[in-house]
Amino acid sequence: MATLKLEILTPEGVAYSDDVEMVLLPAELGEMGIYPMHVPLMTRINPGEVVVTKDAHKLHLAIGEGFAEVTQTRVSVLADMALEEQHIDEAAAQAAVERAQARIKEAAEKGAQISSEEIAAVQVMLAKSFAQLKVKRRRH
């Protein structure tokens, strides 16, 4: 069976690199599953879950904001965060979710005092933490 060369890169290093059968990406316009021989494509990635299928096994990774480039034989993902299940600190992620939610609530009450940019940043943080929790708690 044809395979795709999948590379998930973060500024800190290579998070994942292997030949895989299929990969599911949280693209900006919705989730997309990519098989070999896909049309060349570039997209933005939202924080979420990447599912890699290799030898009929599925690997779940939590991923941050970033970009993906797809060609017929390869998929490269650039993200500011990419964590496999065993590297996720559940307590820290949970704490981050609560912090972000508290901040958003505060913003809603005070209104104009917090800039829209900051709210956007908090929402990204929230989405990233949710992605981590989702991957971590999948089997539990």
Next chain:
Amino acid sequence: MAANTRDIRRRIKSVKNTAQITKAMQMVAASKMRKAQQVAIATRPYAQELVRMLSPFIGSLGEDSLAPHALLEDREIKRDLVLLIATDKGLCGGLNTNLLREVARFAPETTDFVCVGKKGMQFLVRSRRHVLAEFELKDNFNFFDAQAVAKFCLDQYMNGSADRITVLYTHFVNTLQQDPTVRIVAPVHSFDVENVTLGAAEGSLEKASGERVNEYILEPNRDSLLEKLLPHFVFFKIYHLILESRASEHSARMVAMKNATDNAKQIIKDLTLEYNKLRQASITTEILEIASAQMVLS
């Protein structure tokens, strides 16, 4: 005489202590340098991929079809923004001195500074420069920290209070050589990220394959993709330059500390020699005294 040898002994002891401390600092700097270099090298695949992703856009940069992005247009330079990347701590030889000398290139009236590292801040305050913000240089500096710095600079550029962002940092050539360097990060003129420890522009465009933008499906569309990619490129570049400065800092400190240790050892050697000479002289005079006393008695 006895007092003099005691003095020398005391000095030897204190120099030995100094040598011990500088030796320890040299070890610490060496391990930090290795770590800093590893971190810098780890960014390499990301840098190459980012440049590769941007490369399809290059071909169409000159074409009218591309909506002009603020990061691509050349403005008349009325106000400069300089990001100064210095160190938090001293004891790293001439690194900061050389770097801060370059600050004189920028006219005080039209330049704003953003500073990373305490030493740079102290200098800027002393020379009465206009400083907009200061950021701390933590030991485990990561991409998010860099993003905060870069975002602040970019905001100044985007809202028009700066027409150019220049980074003043120390370029890592090798362990023994670090050069203060000035680099413009915005507006974006070319998409290459030089790599630490290699110096060669490994991620440069020539290497990137010549796939053109029209061969790709772009989601959601080209402009909004470019809108994210370009600032991200600037963020990454600044991150990269900060990492490079850190590698320079630790190597400079290691070399400075090595020199200090060597000097201390030399001083110990000289002092020991002098001490022995004195000791010998005093023994000789003592023997002479005893011998002459004996002669008088007999």
